[in-house]
Amino acid sequence: MKKNNIYRGAILLLPKHLPQWLVKEAFALVESAQYDILDVIRYKRLGSKLLSKAKLEEIVRIANQYKESVHELKLIVYDEIKPRDYATLMIETGVEVLDRTLLILEIFSLHAGSKEAKLQIELATLKHRLPLVREFIRRSKLKELPGFLGPGAYAIDAYYRHMKFRIAKIKRELENIRKHRERERLGRQRLGYPHTAIVGYASAGKTSLFNLLTGETKPVGPEYFTTLSPKHKLVELVNGFKTFLVDTVGFIWSVPPEIIEAFHATLEEVTYADILLFVVDASEPPHVIRKKVEEGIRILYRIGSIGKPLLAVANKVDLVDKWELEEKLSIIEKTLREGYPGFEGIIPFSALKKYGVDELTWKLANLLKDMGRYTS
Numbered sequence: 001m002k003k004n005n006i007y008r009g010a011i012l013l014l015p016k017h018l019p020q021w022l023v024k025e026a027f028a029l030v031e032s033a034q035y036d037i038l039d040v041i042r043y044k045r046l047g048s049k050l051l052s053k054a055k056l057e058e059i060v061r062i063a064n065q066y067k068e069s070v071h072e073l074k075l076i077v078y079d080e081i082k083p084r085d086y087a088t089l090m091i092e093t094g095v096e097v098l099d100r101t102l103l104i105l106e107i108f109s110l111h112a113g114s115k116e117a118k119l120q121i122e123l124a125t126l127k128h129r130l131p132l133v134r135e136f137i138r139r140s141k142l143k144e145l146p147g148f149l150g151p152g153a154y155a156i157d158a159y160y161r162h163m164k165f166r167i168a169k170i171k172r173e174l175e176n177i178r179k180h181r182e183r184e185r186l187g188r189q190r191l192g193y194p195h196t197a198i199v200g201y202a203s204a205g206k207t208s209l210f211n212l213l214t215g216e217t218k219p220v221g222p223e224y225f226t227t228l229s230p231k232h233k234l235v236e237l238v239n240g241f242k243t244f245l246v247d248t249v250g251f252i253w254s255v256p257p258e259i260i261e262a263f264h265a266t267l268e269e270v271t272y273a274d275i276l277l278f279v280v281d282a283s284e285p286p287h288v289i290r291k292k293v294e295e296g297i298r299i300l301y302r303i304g305s306i307g308k309p310l311l312a313v314a315n316k317v318d319l320v321d322k323w324e325l326e327e328k329l330s331i332i333e334k335t336l337r338e339g340y341p342g343f344e345g346i347i348p349f350s351a352l353k354k355y356g357v358d359e360l361t362w363k364l365a366n367l368l369k370d371m372g373r374y375t376s
């Protein structure tokens, strides 16, 4: 199928084994990166090789169909790919290739507001591209590179050196920003109020909850990674009891290590929090809810935040039929009870309809009181 006048278009390559809910997530991510999906190709890895010869030919044929009509055409491989496969795919098709990590970093860069977020994304992208450029250098020395990909070995070598120089510079700048952030956090801690971090899967409604409790109007939206930098606000829960509420970046399935590293500062806010509000999108099918809660727990383990008291917020219950609510609540409860030490209960909630607010603030205030983390 050929479309005309598309500005940003993508041919999406999906591993054959990907379950339906992750196919949906792949589509949501590609759309969040603002690409029109032109074609979807499913592939099966062949041992250590990403693609068979026939599959590669099919991709080249499809890419050729779109080259003329699409201004910015990308091949998105929803997978982790080796530099060798990346280079082959790019040389054979003449189209820029993004793997899953680069796709996520593109979405991040669309939403990065702060200088820190921009630097973190640039650093992660440079680090991720370094082995790919190394592969191009290797090939250019072997004279395998046709002209269209660049001006030859010398220029690529210079580019590689520039990347390394830039990486070192960004690291220094980030270190300074981190020190500043640390001072800010210590300042907040000196005020004596406890910190409550809102965590959860991308698009679960974390910022909607944050806005509702704080009266703020931070951006919300159906696309992934609307929120990148942590936001803080002191709120009064009940009777003069206050907590710093922190909104954070959303989780996704199998977060690449570079992304965890890039967002270490954001996730650090979670490790310093006294208590976690774990937001779950209850409008999704039960098996998706379970998978996303499990993945959330895995990420909390990876960032070392396990064991803190955690209150689950089953959000979007305005979209859930009465007869399925009990089942969904018990799935969330069971998954957290079995997988997370520190689970303190679950509250049915709707940030849209403002349902469950009193129960949430009351329960949160009581938990903080029990922990002795209260200054009024």
Ligand SMILES: Nc1nc2c(ncn2[C@@H]2O[C@H](COP(=O)(O)OP(=O)(O)OP(=O)(O)O)[C@@H](O)[C@H]2O)c(=O)[nH]1
Binding pocket: 201, 202, 203, 204, 205, 206, 207, 208, 209, 219, 220, 221, 222, 223, 224, 225, 226, 227, 228, 248, 249, 250, 251, 315, 316, 317, 318, 319, 349, 350, 351, 352, 353
């Ligand atoms: N129906 C319904 N929609 C909701 C509710 N809460 C949030 N949404 C919608 O869900 C989408 C995601 O909301 P956000 O608050 O941006 O979610 P988030 O978890 O902060 O997302 P990221 O920052 O991208 O991780 C938006 O389109 C919201 O309008 C709710 O209670 N009911």
Ligand SMILES: [Mg+2]
Binding pocket: 206, 207, 208, 219, 220, 226, 227, 248
């Ligand atoms: Mg958000």
